Every structure is written in C-alpha cells, then in structure tokens.
Amino acid sequence: MKLLKQLMIAGLLLTTLPAYAHYIWLEPSGKQMHMYFGEYGEDLREVTGGKLDNIAMPEASVVKGNKLVPITYTREANHLALADSGKQPVVIQEVKMQVKDLRKNNIGVVKPMYYARFAAADNEAASGLDFDIQPLGAGKVRVSLHGKPLAKAKLEIIAPNQWMQELQSNDVGEVTVKTPWTGLYVVHVVYVEPVQGEYGGTAYEGIRHVGTLSFIKQ
Helix, strand or coil: CHHHHHHHHHHHHHHCCCHHHCEEEEEEECCEEEEEEEEHHHCEECCCCCHHHHCCCCEEEEEECCEEEECCEEECCCCEEECCCCCCCEEEEECCCCCEEEHHHCCEEEEEEEEEEECCCCECCCCCCCEEEEEEECCEEEEEECCEECCCCEEEEECCCCCEEEEECCCCCEEECCCCCCEEEEEEEEEEECCCEEECCEEECEEEEEEEEEEEEC
C-alpha cells in the first residue's frame, strides 16, 4: 500500500511539471532527427495539441562549416520530425516565444529562448547558436553564450537510464561529462542572462536561455 501511494504521488508530480522547467532535445530516428519538448529524465514528451505547441516557430538547421543551413520539419503526435540531415550536426532553436512572467517561481520576467543540438561526432566546431553546448572530444563540452565561453554554468547530464549528474563549467566554460552507459545522453543547461529589453511590446528583465546537447554513446 505504501509503495502504491508513492507511485501515485510520483505520477501526480510528473503530470504537473511546469512547462518552464521543460526543454527541447534531439533524438535520432532512422534517417530523421526528432525534436521533443518535455523532460528526458522523466520520460515526458509533450504532444501536439498540448504543450508541444509552445514550440510554435522553431528554426531547424544543419551545421556546415560556420553556417547554419535551414532544413524542413513536420509536426507529429509528440515530436517534430526533421528532414534527413545527411549525418551532419543538427540544431534547432525556438527564439520567438513571448515574454513570460515567472516571478512566482523566483525567475523573473524573462524572454525564453530554447536551443537543442545533436552531436554527429565527438569533436565539433561551434554551431553559431547564441547559446551553444559544443562537444570537444574525450567527453569534454564547452558552454558558450554569444560565442564566448560561459564560466560557472550549471549542467545537468541525463543518462539513457535516467541517471542524472550535476556539474559546473570551469572558467573557460568547459567540463568533462561522464558516460558510463551506452545510449542517448542529454546535457541540459539553463542560464538567465541579466539584460533588459522588450519583445512583442512586453518588457523583460532577463533572457532565459535553455539549451541541450544530445549524443549517442556507443
């Protein structure tokens, strides 16, 4: 009975997770790449007609050299299916979301920006995204904001079995990620940039960057 009660409570918490805690991430599926919105560590994927619609106007691209080349996608039941990337690094970003008042969550009035990157290789160049998590090889990644390393950034690394570790980038934005299991890893970083501005006629006091890097450990 006690175990059943604990499972019921866990299920309730899962269904009430706030959307601001969500992120987007990329997973390969055959020749396509799928973008999900939710919580990889909770196996939560939002659906079309629900919270997935918050990712309304994302821009998907492949990284070629130092350029982002747009690719198309289709909206499916619980993901966006990106066109064949030809084994190139893939990124997607949603930077047109309206300003959110998250003061009740101690976050403030912020402009949300979502980014996701899938690493096609262990070591890749910067993607050109404003907020980037770049694979450097040997398990090392670099977090960058506007092309400059972001020191002391907090990273959450979710393993294929939902095991999670929390790390912090060093003074040059780098950290080494542990990958003890095979499968898909998602590196998740949130950073509120303390800059004021206006978007869509609404003022904000910070830009909330939410980024992920996903990759397959063979």
